[in-house]
Amino acid sequence: MISELISKDDRFQEILERLNRKSVEDYYNPYRMFDWPDSLPEHRWWMSPELTTTFGTDIAAELSEEQLYRLSRFESINFYSLNVDGIRDLIVEVTRRIHTRGFEVPSEFFHHFIGEENEHMWFFAEFCLRYGNKIYRQLEPAGDGETWSDEAASFLVFLRILLFEELVDHFNSTMAADERLHDTIRAVNRIHHQDESRHIAFGRELVSLLFRDLTANGSQEELERVRAYIRRYLNYSFESLFNPHVYRDAGIPEPFAVRRRLLAHPRSAEFQQQVFRKPLNYLVKTGILPDRELGFARTPVGRGNA
Ligand SMILES: [Fe+2]
Ligand SMILES: [Fe+2]
Numbered sequence: 393m394i395s396e397l398i399s400k401d402d403r404f405q406e407i408l409e410r411l412n413r414k415s416v417e418d419y420y421n422p423y424r425m426f427d428w429p430d431s432l433p434e435h436r437w438w439m440s441p442e443l444t445t446t447f448g449t450d451i452a453a454e455l456s457e458e459q460l461y462r463l464s465r466f467e468s469i470n471f472y473s474l475n476v477d478g479i480r481d482l483i484v485e486v487t488r489r490i491h492t493r494g495f496e497v498p499s500e501f502f503h504h505f506i507g508e509e510n511e512h513m514w515f516f517a518e519f520c521l522r523y524g525n526k527i528y529r530q531l532e533p534a535g536d537g538e539t540w541s542d543e544a545a546s547f548l549v550f551l552r553i554l555l556f557e558e559l560v561d562h563f564n565s566t567m568a569a570d571e572r573l574h575d576t577i578r579a580v581n582r583i584h585h586q587d588e589s590r591h592i593a594f595g596r597e598l599v600s601l602l603f604r605d606l607t608a609n610g611s612q613e614e615l616e617r618v619r620a621y622i623r624r625y626l627n628y629s630f631e632s633l634f635n636p637h638v639y640r641d642a643g644i645p646e647p648f649a650v651r652r653r654l655l656a657h658p659r660s661a662e663f664q665q666q667v668f669r670k671p672l673n674y675l676v677k678t679g680i681l682p683d684r685e686l687g688f689a690r691t692p693v694g695r696g697n698a
Pocket of ligand 1: 479508509512584587588
């Protein structure tokens, strides 16, 4: 039972207390935090070019500098839109569990988490609506049709939250430090990165405990299904960065064909390994996955939001 594992674990409780204290100390008013100029300069990178989906491919080589800037603008709006969607889901999942049996100990942290995520969702949506006039809609992932034990279900919920936050953090920490980007863009990424370092620290601890619970109580057969699910999730969330509506808005012809070409390009498998470098280290170190192999090149391209 997870509540027993949590209440017997001094390390987890100490970390929780430290993170709760830090959330209170670092608390800020998000509605006063940022300068929101009326517009941001168009002839400039909106996202580090190395983080854009065409970087290092023949498609980027075919585009003018102006088109690359424009593409980075819409890719950044897609990235913040992914945040809005992902945060909605994780608020729902954490809200479902706060103050329920098994989650008594982390409930204090869940209050900070839900509050902070609500504020993150506000500033990401604000950015999209001010500077992109839209929030891109993502297609729902196809239902996996699997049934899970309670242990596996809780483990997968918090693992998905952690992996989503790790993916986002790779982008946030890179863009916060990138001097080519406008100050408002850097500030949004920097502030989010600061809050997420607490969420990620918490997520790694909780997911490790939930994994212990799963391996103690679950079957080998279910563990293998869990691992296959994690790889599918890592592929699905990576593919959601390649949004054909972004290519269309950037004025690139045949956006769906471009998406397929990009997903099949060897740079994409490399880019995926960069994006998930830290979480893959964690997954392999904890034994959650046996290796870093995601089989990305073998997944059928053109799925997801195409
Ligand atoms: Fe967040
Ligand atoms: Fe978070």
